[in-house]
Amino acid sequence: MKYKTAIITTIFSFNVSATELVYTPINPSFGGSPLNANMLLNKAQSQNKHKAPIIEQSYAEKFQDSLERTYLNRMVREITDIAFGEEIDESIFNQDSIFLSGDYEIQVITSTVDSITVRITNTTDGSIVVIEVPRFS
Numbered sequence: 520m521k522y523k524t525a526i527i528t529t530i531f532s533f534n535v536s537a538t539e540l541v542y543t544p545i546n547p548s549f550g551g552s553p554l555n556a557n558m559l560l561n562k563a564q565s566q567n568k569h570k571a572p573i574i575e576q577s578y579a580e581k582f583q584d585s586l587e588r589t590y591l592n593r594m595v596r597e598i599t600d601i602a603f604g605e606e607i608d609e610s611i612f613n614q615d616s617i618f619l620s621g622d623y624e625i626q627v628i629t630s631t632v633d634s635i636t637v638r639i640t641n642t643t644d645g646s647i648v649v650i651e652v653p654r655f656s
Contacts, residue, residue: 546559590618591620594618594627598627598637599652601629601635601654602635602653602654602655603655604654604655615628615629615630616629622641623639623640623641624639624640624642626638632654633653634651634653635652635654636649636650636651637649637650637651637652638650
């Protein structure tokens, strides 16, 4: 009996300590460590079975797309300049103009005093979009 009492006394004499369990999220979007972002992204990409279709274009098609983008950028820049009253020496809009780009016909009407009207017509289905840009000069 003394032996059992000694064992029980010894067991209860040890210090026992515990802390509460704390959940730490892994995903940085939910408060986890930002260092986990690359690991999670790599896991997601390795599991992704969807691939974007690759559209092959010839050099001529790429060149035509580049020319159209450049021309459309110039049109937008000049419409903006005209709308804000800046004088342009060599404008493509010295008069009302019609431009063809792919399946679209773009008509720019600059003859009105109050606004610039851009009329975009889809030549394949006949749909029309009209954009009016006010003049601020």
